[in-house]
Amino acid sequence: MADERTDNLAGLAFELSLRTLSQQEKSLDELRSRTGVLLTATALVTSFLGARALQDPDLRWLGIVGLAAAILSILLSVYVLAPKPNLNFAIHGAAIYEYFTRSGADLDNVHVTLAYWNREAWGENQASIDRSIILFGIACGGLLVAILLWSLKLPLD
Numbered sequence: 001m002a003d004e005r006t007d008n009l010a011g012l013a014f015e016l017s018l019r020t021l022s023q024q025e026k027s028l029d030e031l032r033s034r035t036g037v038l039l040t041a042t043a044l045v046t047s048f049l050g051a052r053a054l055q056d057p058d059l060r061w062l063g064i065v066g067l068a069a070a071i072l073s074i075l076l077s078v079y080v081l082a083p084k085p086n087l088n089f090a091i092h093g094a095a096i097y098e099y100f101t102r103s104g105a106d107l108d109n110v111h112v113t114l115a116y117w118n119r120e121a122w123g124e125n126q127a128s129i130d131r132s133i134i135l136f137g138i139a140c141g142g143l144l145v146a147i148l149l150w151s152l153k154l155p156l157d
Contacts, residue, residue, distance in 0.1 A: 010111035017118035024122055025089045028129055032081055035136055039077040042143050046070045049150040059153055066149035073142030076135045084128055088121045 050070060053063035091114070100110050 008108060008111075010108040010115070013115040014111035014118075017115040017122075020122055021089050021118050021125075024125055024129065028087070028125075028132075031129070031132060031136060035077050035080045035139070038136070038139055038143065039074065039081070042070055042073045042077065042139075042146075045143065045147055045150075046074075049147065053150040053153040056153070062149045062153040066146040066153070069142040069145040069149070073139040073146065076139035076142065080132045080136050080139070084132075087125050087128055089125070091117060091121075 046067070050063070050067055053066060054060065056063075096110075096114070100113075105113070
């Protein structure tokens, strides 16, 4: 039995556009969760390995380069976690009501228009999310470089 909103093509398009935005928001939440774990791991590794690697004056450059990589990881992680005001996952109901009552649109036209608006919001959001995913990858690489350099330094002590 079909829902009132999905008993026609316009309603179905609208429902699918809502689901797509919801899935996008969930993906962003997962990315931020993983970034929080990465930030915690970077802080722990830096406090244990980094501090020890920087104590010895021999091959100090390994410790300094490792510290720079860890700082890069921390900065990028904080950027990914920071709120992004340009992300939009919902349209205000009152604004929709006012807009469409003024235009006198029927429900099918409302659904189609909202589906297109949601697609536009998805595209704008995705550009920011893609950037965050790339920065997350770089932050992971920064942590790996720091661990590698500090691990090379420690056995030499």
